Amino acid sequence: xxxxxxxxxxxxxxWSTKQQAVYNGRYTGERNIFFQGxxxxxxxxxxxxxxxxxxxxxxxxCSVDSLILAPEDRVLFPNADEYKxxxxxx
Numbered sequence: 001x002x003x004x005x006x007x008x009x010x011x012x013x014x015w016s017t018k019q020q021a022v023y024n025g026r027y028t029g030e031r032n033i034f035f036q037g038x039x040x041x042x043x044x045x046x047x048x049x050x051x052x053x054x055x056x057x058x059x060x061x062c063s064v065d066s067l068i069l070a071p072e073d074r075v076l077f078p079n080a081d082e083y084k085x086x087x088x089x090x
Contacts, residue, residue: 006070
């Protein structure tokens with residue numbers, strides 16, 4: 001499963017990486033991360049529900065510490081550990 005990230009300084013940009021590189025909602029660097037591009041006002045999901053369509057654009061120069069899970073990650077992966085309540089995680 002690929003997880004979707006955005007830059008906290010550029011909320012219109014998207015990256016994706018495999019689940020193994022996500023811990024507590026942050027990118028760990030354990031896997032490659034792929035720049036996807038820019039989202040427009042209308043988020044278009046892939047037909048298989050595995051991600052979103054993005055428009056080509058330049059990548060920002062922010063550090064990887066600026067990457068956070070994107071809002072649509074929760075839509076695509078509502079059962080991910082980051083979205084479980086403390087009771088569900090116990």
